[in-house]
Amino acid sequence: MSDTVPFREERRRLDEAGYKLARVSGSHHIFIRAGDKPISIPVHNGKIKRVYQRQIDKALKEGRGGKA
Secondary structure, X not given: OOOEEEHHHHHHHHHHOOOEEXXXXXXXXXXXXXXXXXXXXXXXXXXXXXXXHXXXXXXXXXXXXXXX
16 A cells, blocks of 8 residues: 555545635645535645545534544
């Protein structure tokens, strides 16, 4: 199993859950949604580490994203 996943797939999941890309600071893509804490995802060469995929999974399952 690879230790990275394509960012475009996770970005699509965040978009579908109502998160918007607020800004990019260096390699960090900051997503926001009204009433929720921001999610910061470092992206390198179009990929993110699995730990950040799990962070997104957790946020979506906890209702921060609505759709799991």
